[in-house]
Amino acid sequence: MEADGGAAPSQGQLAPPAVEAVAPPKVERLNPVVQQQLNLESVKTRALGLYKTISHILEDFEAFARSNTTPKWHATALIIVPYASALAFFKYLLEAIFTGSLLGSQRKKKKSFDVISELLHCRQDALGQFSMVSMDLFNIVEDIKNVSKAFVVYPRNVNAENATILPVMLSSKLLPEMEAEDTTKREQLLLGISGLPVHMQIEKLKTRIDMIGAACEAAEKVISDCRKAYGLGSRQGPTLVPTLDKVQAAKIQEQENLLRAAVNFGEGFRIPIDQRQLPTSLPSHLADVLSFGDGAQNLGDNAGAYGKNTSSFSSNQGVLQTAGGQLIGRSVPSPSNAVSFDNASTPPMAYANSPRSGTNIMNTPSPQQQVQQQQQQRQKILQLPHQQQLLVQQQLRQSSAAGVLGQGVMSQLHDLTGQTQQKLQQITNMSASMQSQSLLPRIQFGLTGGHTQRNHPSQMLNDQMFGMGPSNPANMIAMQQQQQGGFGNISTHTQNLQSGMVNLPNTTQNPNFPQQRQQNQS
């Protein structure tokens, strides 16, 4: 509440009625906490805007009333008169809001509000426009009711003269200033009849009230006639605000919560694991970004991310991609299935020239490395492409077209030999940590040229850090098959190696690996 300096000392005596969490104000501005709690700023803004709008409306009507004397608009003129006083009160109301002092009685507000509503519904084309204004007014009135609960009668100045009677006045809810204004208004009203006896004054006032009442009723009748004449529906006054029944409101609330959860936390957008298969036809903006075999394994609940080869393959390797896509489109295999390929028969050395074999060889040593070096980061990263490689491996094994595809791969890879050499140099460092054994270093890396990422396994071979144990032939088969399906990047190949190694019967170095992979897939 606003307080002048002189009001401060009387705070203790007056002890205003309980207001929520407001310390006795000794500052000249409203407590900002209260301001925010009551959203006074918004009320003020809206009241200002509304006030201006209504002023404009009033001006329009006055101008119209002067220019137009048709009978049905007489009501407008009649309304303006009481409206003037209502508007005056409304101005007072707004002033009170701005200054934060006590607000007037509720009765006047309601009356002014009703009158204003009448006014607003006078003209047909104005109705639509001003329905919003009336809604705003309704809202403001409601808000003011809430706001006024936080305020109490507060004398602006307390001095020796009224100190003794202030408690009494407060109990009667009359400000001394308001009382003075009341007296002035009373004098205005009784102008001309104040000299008469009281009962006559009363009668005259009664007749005045009746006249105003009659004017309002006539105005209302005119309004309803106009509504019927112009085919408008029943009045949409504030009392007729359509309220949603509880079921609808609950449904809307539920939908709202659903949307909030979805946008903020992603609920409702996640696809179950079994449905996370990359479609054969990707949208245009993803076609270049994702390769055919990538999607399923990059989903959070599954294997997770692994690198993807993309556009560099597009032209030359369309055949492979198609075949791989078909293969990969099948169900996601379980990690245990990856074992099977290891037991496949040893492929002839002809496969050694296929790019897949090179890839697989490079992937094979990596699980050994992990076990040796116990680098968890790598393991997890490698696991991600690994699962995809498993997927590819299994599918390829199931496919009888593996051989055909292998030849196709070889031809394409030969074209890329030239690029291989350069990239081998680059990736040497990266593969340094991958101390895997290489069985066919020269042949394989020469064939895996082309994409940067595919050269990684070649690098590993070059480094001669890889070693292929007795299980290598089995791995090679798997690798060939893997390569056929997914020309992944470095990590992809690495994954292949890991999977190969884990599932080899003679490899017991990585007991945790299947678990890790299973985790990724689960």
Add this chain to the structure above:
Amino acid sequence: MMFDLSFLNMCSSRVLEFDLDIIQCVDESKLKWTSFHLTDKWSALCKESLRLSRISEFLLLNPLYIIRIMHMLHVEALQILLQGLCGVPKDRVRVHEFCLKSGPNLGVVPSEVRLLCDLAQPTPTWTVRHAGGAMRGAGAEQLSVLVRSVVESKVSNNALRFFYAVGYKLDHELLKIGFAFRFQRVVPITVTVTSANRMPRLHAIDDAVPLTPGIQLVEITAPAAGDNYNEVAAAVSSFCEYLVPLLHLSKPGVSTGIVPTAAAAASSLLSNSGGKAI
């Protein structure tokens, strides 16, 4: 291979560190990652595998969010109202959003990165965005907006592959379709009205259906710096006052109900326009 991906562990408390790392990391002309956190191997990997071409914008934003859910019927009315308030034509919004979560190899605390692919442009443009934690504290409670640290950058179209390679996994994806108004009112304010669509199958954009058919999402965001977010918050709040007849806006975590005057306000807005095409 050994590399320290700590810089990618975008915990909210380390956003500033992350910013510095990225600024050091990315040399726009050479695409060379030279952060002190990274080893050479990682540097080489990035250079070869991720063509972060043309990081044309790198903004450190603190967007202030007010999110409001509003009923579908009033979207038209809101569009008209915003058209009048903002004075700029609306922008179509059609964004394919990938929400990527970091795997366990990138730190104990999972972090989230969003890739936004703007499909409204003739050529799809990709943006990477990381939103940090919201500002907390008594001051934040007082504000009627949510303040978050956000890092955004345009990236090349292989960003998705890059994040997959690093260890991020796709948590979910969604499609946002709607419109947006970008205008200046003390600060540049963006009002976005979108319907969140889910895809029944992976990346199946054409089959996307709205998650909540009758309700759309209204977001009002504005960038701010660390020292002026109060003014920005005030500007955003005052703008929201204009929308009061139609909808109440609230912080993202707070729920609001239907505004009782929404129907009348919407009808009046729609009738005013009289079928004007916008």
